[in-house]
Amino acid sequence: MPAKQTRQRPPRRTRRRRRIPAALLVPAVAGLAFLILPLAGLLARAPWTELPSRLAEPDILAALRLSLITATAATALSLLFGVPIAWLLARGDFPGRGLLRALVTVPLVLPPVVGGVALLLVFGRNGIIGAWLYERFDITIPFTTTAVILAMTFVSMPFLIVSVEGALRGADARFEEAAATLGAGRWTVFTHVTLPMIAPGVLAGAVLCWARALGEFGATITFAGNFPGRTQTMPLAVYLALQSDLEAAIVLSLILLAVSVAVLASLRDRWTGAVA
Amino acid sequence: MNEPEPAGDRSTATEGLDAHLVVDRGDFRLDLRLHVAPGETVALLGPNGAGKTTALRALAGLQILTDGHIALNGENLDQPGTRGAQRPRWVPPEHRRIGVVFQDYLLFPHLNAIDNVAFGPRRRGTGRAEARALAAGWLDRVGLGEFGKRRPGQLSGGQAQRVALARALATDPALLLLDEPLAALDARTRLDTRVELHRHLAVHAGAAVLVTHDPVDALMLADRLVVVEEGRAVQEGDAEAVTARPRTDYIARLVGLNLYRGTASGTTVRLASGAALTTGEALEGEAFAAFSPSAVALFREEPDGSPRNTWRATVSGVHRHGDHLRVQLDGPLRTAADVTPAAAAHLGLEPGQTVWAAVKATEIRAYPA
The missing domain is CATH 2.40.50.100 (RNA polymerase II/Efflux pump adaptor protein, barrel-sandwich hybrid domain)
Incomplete structure (x- = not known):
């Protein structure tokens, strides 16, 4: 290859000078090994011969199905509520906006288990909203699939809000003025101009949100428990399998890994596509 | 030059634009009286920071008046009501019969040329197919009939300018506002586009206000010039009147031409x-x-x-x-x-x-x- 030839041509002294400093190279390589080796280990220990039959096990399929459904539902909820919140934060002009933005991002830094406890206190049978729901409508939320979705939404919506708000701030508001002079009211401006223009940001936010929901563990196990088929999502199943059946845990982990890589790949395509 | 159209539209019958624009913004004050007859084109000519664009934004409803009034064909669009007797009134931009050509056009990047032009008619209640047909007609009129499927990113500067003009005219505005419509173009394109723009302004039945710092644009495109400096009109008149007797150094330098x-x-x-x-x-x-x-x-x-x-x-x-x-x-x-x-x-x-x-x-x- 021509690239190889040109690389061989320069004299040794220039090659030596271009060498990466060891003080940077050594930690970089060590860090890469730390990031990559566990994944390699997962692949190395995978029971490849049993994989097809393992994948067909009803428990695994149920957990996968539940995870995909709940993560998607949580993303839908986050879009429904998160995009308007992001709009308020980016375009609104009201006192306390800074405080609101800080509050919205709290779930980003809050340990998910704490989030689960907080949700339990609000939506539990003795909680403020939970008690009312139970008495008026005989509805119980904790330890149901709904609880899984709520827990996921709680921890993942801030990712969407932050991403969409950034996109809104980056978008030129004068396009909205142009739309207004053409007869578009504020809602039409939002649906016909603002939203299409920030679509890449919304998509990136939704993907991040979905990935975060898919990996959600702490809030889910606290608020929704661990009932197979109802609240046992993939991460919970991995944790449970680890206690008894290491191979099952590996298979489940492989599936989650595959899904994550697929999402990352699709996102990268979107990003590079948007740049070009 | 541009005779008011005797057409049946009630609103273009007599008055056109009657405005007294007062906008206070910190230590800057715009205080400008403006009358534009239907079919007439008035240029606001002045240096940067003179308040021309503020005036345009106030007319479009993107900037609220501090005082004064804006009336278009007899309808009050903005009237702060600081003078006791008047009832305060403000009509939002989407309910004004005004078309704007922005300096950098602001064509919606996610829509092709046809949909950009059809955007206004659609918002004002025209059906989808009809709005597209209307938009196609406008693109034909500005000589871009074959470019309807192109996104703004695929258009040259001159083409984008013409699409922006078509988009502003497609809503049949009683008042057309143009903010430095030629400033973003290179010299060659500018010449052709100016001629083209002049042709469209001549047949536009509504009033038109053009903001520019280029005396050649102002002289060529407008029937009347209003020279604005520091928020006030310092000279008004047709091209000959303004060029013959510059009253300030700025105008003299500006119109260094016979x-x-x-x-x-x-x-x-x-x-x-x-x-x-x-x-x-x-x-x-x-x-x-x-x-x-x-x-x-x-x-x-x-x-x-x-x-x-x-x-x-x-x-x-x-x-x-x-x-x-x-x-x-x-x-x-x-x-x-x-x-x-x-x-x-x-x-x-x-x-x-x-x-x-x-x-x-x-x-x-x-x-x-």
Whole structure:
């Protein structure tokens, strides 16, 4: 290859000078090994011969199905509520906006288990909203699939809000003025101009949100428990399998890994596509 | 120039725009009275920061008035009601019959040219198919019939400008606002687009307000100029009035040109006054002829030989202008001539004196009106 030839041509002294400093190279390589080796280990220990039959096990399929459904539902909820919140934060002009933005991002830094406890206190049978729901409508939320979705939404919506708000701030508001002079009211401006223009940001936010929901563990196990088929999502199943059946845990982990890589790949395509 | 259309539309019947724009913004105050008849184009000409764009934004409803009023065809659009008796009133931009061509066009990047132009009609209740047909018609009219499927990113600057014009006109606005419509174009495109824009302004039945800092744009496109400095109108009038007697240094510098309008036939441009100019470039039809005051040579006696344009003129004024003298000449042509102080002393120039003025044909630019 021509690239190889040109690389061989320069004299040794220039090659030596271009060498990466060891003080940077050594930690970089060590860090890469730390990031990559566990994944390699997962692949190395995978029971490849049993994989097809393992994948067909009803428990695994149920957990996968539940995870995909709940993560998607949580993303839908986050879009429904998160995009308007992001709009308020980016375009609104009201006192306390800074405080609101800080509050919205709290779930980003809050340990998910704490989030689960907080949700339990609000939506539990003795909680403020939970008690009312139970008495008026005989509805119980904790330890149901709904609880899984709520827990996921709680921890993942801030990712969407932050991403969409950034996109809104980056978008030129004068396009909205142009739309207004053409007869578009504020809602039409939002649906016909603002939203299409920030679509890449919304998509990136939704993907991040979905990935975060898919990996959600702490809030889910606290608020929704661990009932197979109802609240046992993939991460919970991995944790449970680890206690008894290491191979099952590996298979489940492989599936989650595959899904994550697929999402990352699709996102990268979107990003590079948007740049070009 | 542009006659109000006698058409049946009630709102274009008589009044056009009647506005007194007052906007307070910190230590800047815009205070501008503006009347534009239907079919008329008025240019707000002035340096950056003079308040031209603020005026335009107030008319469009993107900036709220502090005081004054805006009335379009008799309808109150903005009336802060600071004068007791009036009821405060403000009509949001989406409910004003106003079209805006923005400086950098602001074509929606996610829509193709057709959908950009159809956007306005759609919002004002036209059905999808009908709005698209209307938009296609407008794109045809601005010469971009084949570019309907292109996104703004795939259009050249001149094409984007024309799509922006079509988009603003497609809603049939009673008032068309143009913010530096040619500023973003390169010199070559600018020339063609200016001619094109002039053609569309001439047939536009509504009023039009053009904001520019380019005197050539203002003189070519507008029926009347309002020169704005520091938020106030400092001079108003048609092109000839403004070019003949600049009242401030800014205008004088700005219109450092003698500009005439007439009818061209070959290399001769015949002006309304009956005078004729021989130009360097051949042309047919309505035309402008322009030359710089420094292109005018003055003589005591009739010069013999080369210059094609010579005429007897009366000196009506002599003023210092930079490091030379600007001589105002009356006669068949009202002309400004720049001479050096030495030449002026040699000629003994003083008001009332008769001189011969000469301009080489090659010094006179002629271009279509």
